[in-house]
Amino acid sequence: MFNALFLMKHTTKIYNMKKILFGLSLLSMVACASNKQMSHKGQTDDKGYWQQHADYTMDIDMDVKTYQYKGTQKLVYTNNSPDVLNKVYYHLYFNAFQPNSQMDIRSRNIADPDGRVGDRISKLTPSEIGYIKVGSLKQNGVAVSHETVGTILEVTLNQPIQPGESVTFDMIFDAQVPKQIRRSGRNSKEGVALSMTQWYPKMAEYDFEGWHTPPYLGREFHGVWGNFDVTLHIDKNYVVGGSGYLQNPQEVGHGYENKGEKLNLPSGSKLTWKFNAPNVHDFTWAADPDYTHDVYKMKNGVDLHFLYKKTLDAQFLENWKKLQPKTADLMKYFSEHIGPYPYKQYSVIQGGDGGMEYAMCTLITGKRKWGSLFGVTAHELAHTWFQFLLATNESKHPWMDEGFTTYISNKAENEILNEGKENPHSGSYRGYNYVVKNNIEEPLSTHADRYHLNTAYGVASYSKGNIFLSQLEYIIGAENVANTLKKYFNDFSFKHPTPNDIKRTAEKVSGIHLDWYLNEWTQTTHTIDYGIKSVNGKEITLERIGKMPMPIDIEVTYKDGSKEMFNIPLRMMRGEKPGTAKKLEDWTFAHPTYSFSTKKDIKSVEIDPSKLMADINLENNTVTVE
Numbered sequence: 001m002f003n004a005l006f007l008m009k010h011t012t013k014i015y016n017m018k019k020i021l022f023g024l025s026l027l028s029m030v031a032c033a034s035n036k037q038m039s040h041k042g043q044t045d046d047k048g049y050w051q052q053h054a055d056y057t058m059d060i061d062m063d064v065k066t067y068q069y070k071g072t073q074k075l076v077y078t079n080n081s082p083d084v085l086n087k088v089y090y091h092l093y094f095n096a097f098q099p100n101s102q103m104d105i106r107s108r109n110i111a112d113p114d115g116r117v118g119d120r121i122s123k124l125t126p127s128e129i130g131y132i133k134v135g136s137l138k139q140n141g142v143a144v145s146h147e148t149v150g151t152i153l154e155v156t157l158n159q160p161i162q163p164g165e166s167v168t169f170d171m172i173f174d175a176q177v178p179k180q181i182r183r184s185g186r187n188s189k190e191g192v193a194l195s196m197t198q199w200y201p202k203m204a205e206y207d208f209e210g211w212h213t214p215p216y217l218g219r220e221f222h223g224v225w226g227n228f229d230v231t232l233h234i235d236k237n238y239v240v241g242g243s244g245y246l247q248n249p250q251e252v253g254h255g256y257e258n259k260g261e262k263l264n265l266p267s268g269s270k271l272t273w274k275f276n277a278p279n280v281h282d283f284t285w286a287a288d289p290d291y292t293h294d295v296y297k298m299k300n301g302v303d304l305h306f307l308y309k310k311t312l313d314a315q316f317l318e319n320w321k322k323l324q325p326k327t328a329d330l331m332k333y334f335s336e337h338i339g340p341y342p343y344k345q346y347s348v349i350q351g352g353d354g355g356m357e358y359a360m361c362t363l364i365t366g367k368r369k370w371g372s373l374f375g376v377t378a379h380e381l382a383h384t385w386f387q388f389l390l391a392t393n394e395s396k397h398p399w400m401d402e403g404f405t406t407y408i409s410n411k412a413e414n415e416i417l418n419e420g421k422e423n424p425h426s427g428s429y430r431g432y433n434y435v436v437k438n439n440i441e442e443p444l445s446t447h448a449d450r451y452h453l454n455t456a457y458g459v460a461s462y463s464k465g466n467i468f469l470s471q472l473e474y475i476i477g478a479e480n481v482a483n484t485l486k487k488y489f490n491d492f493s494f495k496h497p498t499p500n501d502i503k504r505t506a507e508k509v510s511g512i513h514l515d516w517y518l519n520e521w522t523q524t525t526h527t528i529d530y531g532i533k534s535v536n537g538k539e540i541t542l543e544r545i546g547k548m549p550m551p552i553d554i555e556v557t558y559k560d561g562s563k564e565m566f567n568i569p570l571r572m573m574r575g576e577k578p579g580t581a582k583k584l585e586d587w588t589f590a591h592p593t594y595s596f597s598t599k600k601d602i603k604s605v606e607i608d609p610s611k612l613m614a615d616i617n618l619e620n621n622t623v624t625v626e
Contacts (some may be wrong), residue, residue, distance in 0.1 A: 051496060053078040054203045054226035056283070061270075062234045064193065064287075067177040067186045073201060077224075078166040081206060085161040088169075088206075089213045090134075090153035093198035096216040097121055097130035097178035097185070102150060103217045112454045116353050117218060120181050130178025130185070132201060138170045151216040153201060173201055182218050183356050183363075190367055191309065193238070194287040195351035197358060202282075205393075207496060212393065219448040219457075220387075220394030220401065223281035225494065228359075230283055232273045236265045239293055241307040241349050242285030243359040244277030277359055279494065281391055284358035286351040296324040304328060305347035308366050319370045323348070326374055326416065330381050333412040337482065338385045339489030346384070348377055357383030375413060382409040389493045397499055398457070399444045399522065403465015408485075410466070423611055425470045431463035436527055436616050444468075444522040467614050468521055474612035475517065475551060476510040477577045484509045512575035520548045528613060531620030532605050533593060540605055541595040542568075546616065549589045553581060555609045558600040568594065 057074040079085055096103040104121035107113045134153055137146050145156045161167050177196070180188040184197045198221070205212045205222045212222050228244060246252070252271050265271070277283055290311050296304040304327050308320045327348060335341050343360050352363035355376040362380035366373075386408070387394055387401040394401045406428065414424040423429075435441040435456055442456045444464060451457035473481045484506045492501055503518040520526050529546030542552065552568040567581040571588045587594045607613075607621040615621060 049495065050080045050082070050208075052080055052206055052224050054224040055229075056200075056226060057229045058200060059231045060200075060233065062194075062232065062287075064235045064238065067194075069175050069177070071171075071173050071175065071200065073169075073171040073173065075169045075171070075203060076166055077161070077169060077203060079161045079163060082163050083206075084163065085206065086157055087211075088155045088157065088161075089204040089211055090155070090201040091198070091204055091213075091216065092132040092134075092148060092151050092153055092201055093216045094130035094132045094175060094178060094184065095148070095151045096218070097124065097181060099124060099129070102215045103182075106217050106449075110454060111452075114182070114218065114454055117182055120179075124179060128179040130176055132173055132175045134201065135172040135174060136170075140168055141170070144169075152204070152213050171201060175199070180353060183352050185353075188351065188353065188365075190350065190365055191290075191311070192286065192288050192351045194285075195353075195363055196242070196285045196287070197352065197356065197363065198282075198284075200283070205496075207393075212395065214395050214447075214449055217449045220398060221282070222393040222395055222496075223391070225279060225281050225391070228275070228277040228280060228283040230275045230277070230285075232275070232285065233270045234273065234287060235289075236269045236271045237289040238271075238287040239289070239291035239307065240273045240285055240287045241291070241293065241305060241347050242275065242361055243280060243283045244275040245345065247274040247276055248272070280359035281388075282359045284361060284363070286349045286363055288351075291350075294321075294324060296328060298328050298331065300332075301344065302331060302341060303345040304331070305345060305361075306349075307347065308350040312366060316367055319368065319373050320366065322370060323373055323377060327377055327381065329416045330378050330412055333416060334382055334385055334408065337411070338408065338485050339389070339493060341384065342389070342493075346381070348381075355380045357388060359388065360384075374417070375409075378409040378413050378416075379405060382412070385489065390489065391494075391496050392498070393496065395448050397444075398448045398461040399465030399468065400497075400499065400502065401465075402461040403463075403468055406462050406466040407469040423470075425466055426611070428463035428466040428470070429611070429614060431459045432467060432614055433616060435459045436525075441525045443525055464521075470612055471521075471614055472506060472514075472517070474553070474608070474610060475514075475573070475577060476506060476512050477579060480506070480510040480578070510575065512573045512577075514573075516549065516570075516572045524548075527616045529615060529617050529620075530607055530613075531617070532607065532623040535602055535605055535623050535625055538598045538600070538602060539595055540598070540602070541593055542607070543593045544587075545620075549587075550613055551577065552587065552594075553608050553610065553613075555606045556598055556602055557604045557606075558598075559603045560600065562600070564598070566596070568596075 055076040058071055060069055060071045062069040099122045107117040108119050134146060137144050139158050142158055144158050147154045177186045177194060179185055184199060185195055186193060188195060203224050205224050252273055288309060290309045291307045292310040294306040306320060306324055331341060347361035349361055349363050350366035355364040357380045364376045364380060382405045386404040392400040410424040414421050440453055440456050442451055442460060444460050448457060469481060487509055488502055488505045499518060499522060503514050507514050526547035528548045528550055530552060531543050531545055533541040533543040549570055551570040551573060554566045555563060557563050565581040566584055567577060568584045569576040569586040571586040576583055584596050602625050604624040
């Protein structure tokens with residue numbers, strides 16, 4: 001989700017915000033995706049990994065005057081787990097947009113509420129609330145018992161689902177689109193009619209940890225991989241964009257085949273839009289009668305779709321045109337630095353309330369200056385890799401989602417816009433220092449819903465999550481981190497990786513032990529503080545003041561003007577960062593001080609000139625000998 005740029009540049013206002021492949025042909029990309037789809041739909045792999053599978057077929061009839069819709073859903077659910085399932089659970093996210101919901105109460109009681117939510121849910125009228133009401137539900141053709149509890153549908157099965165078994169659930173439901181408040185909704189501040197995110201009854205994920213059924217409080221998501229076949233009936237004047245591939249462009253026009261000319265249909269008629277989204281874990285769409293639809297064709301065969309309101313001011317329209325080739329540059333960057341984008345298209349759509357990533361698309365607000373529009377697109381597109389293809393559980397590990405996205409999008413922006421920043425992540429370090437100094441930091445292992453403050457959540461997820469990777473460059477070297485991301489993608493795309501998976505990947509690439517790092521940085525709030533205790537002649541003594549241990553890079557400037565870089569490995573790493581720095585004896589965690597001698601007279605000493613180590617006190621990192 002976007003708001004990372006704002007978070008990095010304006011850390012004191014965090015509470016107000018949340019949130020390519022050249023050289024490979026399209027054929028090879030699709031083949032790669034197909035192979036992954038086949039391998040993860042079936043049984044457990046040879047390493048014991050398994051994940052559930054859900055295929056959706058939905059038919060939706062939308063009334064754009066009442067903002068209500070009726071739906072039928074056929075869901076074929078495959079239990080690839082070794083467990084017998086006696087119950088299943090669906091998310092009914094729209095039920096959060098009702099007075100006295102948990103999302104409403106949470107927003108009205110947290111000390112720093114999201115400004116987009118505040119107390120607005122409490123003031124919704126019956127015609128403005130959101131809801132999903134399940135009328136009937138059958139398991140293999142037989143009615144099954146179910147109960148709606150807030151944003152969760154609890155289903156007690158007629159027959160348990162055995163390991164390896166597939167069952168079919170048939171559902172009829174009615175729903176109402178809430179007034180635009182958070183991500184989803186109708187009639188946004190920018191006038192977008194329908195932002196349809198988390199809008200359908202969605203099967204909850206069951207994995208090696210069990211069922212994941214958190215109530216929807218406004219945070220993020222975890223979903224089951226599968227295929228979506230969605231048919232949408234909507235007023236003929238509306239243009240639709242979203243997840244998946246449009247199957248009938250010749251029937252709907254609107255720029256898909258007929259160059260924007262609307263079809264000659266009677267007033268009040270509806271068009272039928274048919275979408276297919278293969279091997280995704282969500283489906284999103286947006287619709288508006290004033291959408292302009294542009295298609296930018298990349299040389300590698302990927303089509304980039306842009307849908308935005310033609311009624312925008314001229315400056316914003318110009319920015320949306322300028323955005324299109326730059327989005328292609330971003331797609332190339334992420335494909336080259338992480339792994340190939342495996343689908344044939346991606347859509348950037350004006351909608352929502354900020355920026356949020358979805359399957360094969362993003363919804364972003366459109367009234368933005370150029371830098372902001374490019375920044376939010378960079379962030380949301382990067383989410384295609386971090387959380388969408390590498391589908392971590394965002395509720396439990398939002399730092400792997402937002403943090404890794406911030407890391408790679410910072411690097412992409414710095415290169416594509418030629419910003420020339422020596423450390424493009426400096427804003428994240430400022431954000432992290434802010435929560436530490438204000439004593440509001442919480443561990444990254446905190447569940448996303450249960451941070452005491454939105455500020456603490458935001459800095460943890462975006463800033464400290466970003467620093468996990470940027471600081472890892474300091475520990476194992478930038479090249480090792482770059483190779484770690486590529487191996488991580490290769491090994492875990494189209495899966496649900498965990499924190500241990502990124503740690504083990506980095507260990508395999510670098511040969512360095514990193515269990516200490518994962519533990520200290522994500523499960524504690526221990527801080528890093530190293531200082532230069534003394535410089536006596538040619539002897540330097542360092543001290544560890546903070547609780548978190550680290551390897552140390554230290555630059556010595558001699559009185560003759562020459563410089564020398566030293567590296568002090570941390571013993572528990574059982575290895576050392578590659579590079580040209582002179583390697584010294586390793587430093588143990590138990591010893592609070594460390595001394596070594598140089599061969600020449602010392603002028604000055606500096607700990608970590610790269611500033612990639614998140615030392616909370618830089619004042620004791622530099623000493624000049626008088």
